[in-house]
Amino acid sequence: MNKLMLSAVAVASVIAIPAQAKTAAPMQCAAVNQAQVESLFNDFNNAWASKNPDTVTSLFTKDAVLLATVSNTPRTDHASIRDYFVGFLKPSPVGTINSSAVKIGCNMAARLGTWTVTVTDPSTGAKTDIKARYSFIYRIEDGKWKIDHLHSSMMPEKAG
Numbered sequence: 467m468n469k470l471m472l473s474a475v476a477v478a479s480v481i482a483i484p485a486q487a488k489t490a491a492p493m494q495c496a497a498v499n500q501a502q503v504e505s506l507f508n509d510f511n512n513a514w515a516s517k518n519p520d521t522v523t524s525l526f527t528k529d530a531v532l533l534a535t536v537s538n539t540p541r542t543d544h545a546s547i548r549d550y551f552v553g554f555l556k557p558s559p560v561g562t563i564n565s566s567a568v569k570i571g572c573n574m575a576a577r578l579g580t581w582t583v584t585v586t587d588p589s590t591g592a593k594t595d596i597k598a599r600y601s602f603i604y605r606i607e608d609g610k611w612k613i614d615h616l617h618s619s620m621m622p623e624k625a626g
Contacts, residue, residue, distance in 0.1 A: 470505050471472045472594070485523075492615075493572065493573070495572035495584075496573050496611075498567045498570060498575055498611065499570070501610075502611075503568045503570065503575045503576075503577055503604065504566065504568065504577065505610055506577070506602070506604060507535070507561070507563060507577065507602070509615070510522070510525055510561070510602075511527060511560065513525055513559065514555060514558075514559050514561065515558075515560070517555045517556075517558070518555075519548045519549075519552045520550035520553060522547075522548075522549065522551045522555070523544050523547050523548040523551060523614060524544055526544065526547055526572075526613045526614075526616075527605055527607045527610055527612045527613065527614045527615050528544070528607065529542070529614075529618075530547065530591075530612070530614050530615060530616070531584055531614075531615045531617050532546075532550060532615075532617075533615075533616070533617040533618070534550050534554070534584070534616075534618060535583065535596060535598050535618040535619060535620060536554065536596075538548055552554065555586060556588060557585035557586050557588060558582065558585065558586045558588075559583050560584045561581050561582070561583050561584075562581060562582045562583075562584070563579060563580075563581050564579065564580040564581055564597075565579040565580045566578070566579040568580055570588060573605060573606040574603065574604065574605050574606075574614070575603075575604045575611070576601065576602065576603045576604070577600075577601075577602045577604075578597070578600065578601045578602075579626050580595065580597070580598065580621070581597075581598055581599075582595050582597055582598075583595070583596045583598060583599050583613050583619075584596075584626045588619055596620060597620065597621045598618045598619055598620050598621060599619055599621065600616070600617065600618045601614075601615065601616070601617045602616055603610075603615040614615070
């Protein structure tokens, strides 16, 4: 009888473990609205204006992916993201959103559309507009909204 009771206790303990896991607290979703997601682009543009690659890189999650407009190399860590911005910030880029759609999920948000990036030739002062499509995907990291993925690619068709 003792062995039977011990077996019943052991089985009950194993069954109770999954039941406890089911009662874990649900994930909390950070509150964010469209205007707040849109304002994250202002933070990015202001970081560009600083011309400091560390300031720009700090806006990305630790494991972010950057598929940049003027680079064939996917950037998948802070060192390579920073490396891209060391060169990209030299012509003082300024981004202007032309079209935008915002999607919001649990602890993630996206802003997708088209933009114009204006760069200035440091030696001549000549400005060039780069028309492109973009996808910013943001994720909460350490309590802050950060860029988890940024893809920008030049428009494939000439404006007519």
